[in-house]
């Protein structure tokens with residue numbers, strides 16, 4: 001995706017829920033005050049899964065939470081976001097085996113800076129899986145290029161997010177989609193006004 005299609009705002013914990021969503025998209029009057037819907041990409045259930053905006057032709061939503069921060073992303077079509085707290089954590093090597101496929105592991109694990117590759121790759125893969133609504137293993141595909149493909153799925157553009165210090169993040173969306181990202185400290189809890 002073109003960099004200028006990905007609009008990222010860092011919002012420090014002042015806007016929540018619908019007020020935050022209204023910084024991204026015009027909410028039709030009839031939708032105001034309604035709870036967000038949910039839909040599970042795997043089973044179609046409506047009591048869990050990703051949030052959906054409650055009006056016709058609304059853009060798709062993805063949210064991610066980590067350690068005191070939240071990310072909200074809206075775009076047409078498939079979209080997924082992931083943010084993670086990076087840095088020292090236990091069992092980094094096990095995390096590497098969980099994130100990287102054998103070829104990626106072989107290529108990256110020997111580098112001195114392998115830890116700094118690991119978290120961005122994790123968020124890129126997690127964003128891709130969320131965009132597709134899949135729960136397959138991250139080690140079953142590669143994410144080496146900006147246009148990334150999970151087997152059997154259409155390719156999506158993956159963009160790293162400019163995140164607050166100590167966080168990494170990525171968003172996956174259709175290559176032509178305009179992507180709107182809001183990163184806030186604290187929970188989003190997007191329910192009602």
Ligand SMILES: [Zn+2]
Nearest residue numbers: 040042043045
């Ligand atoms: Zn489900």
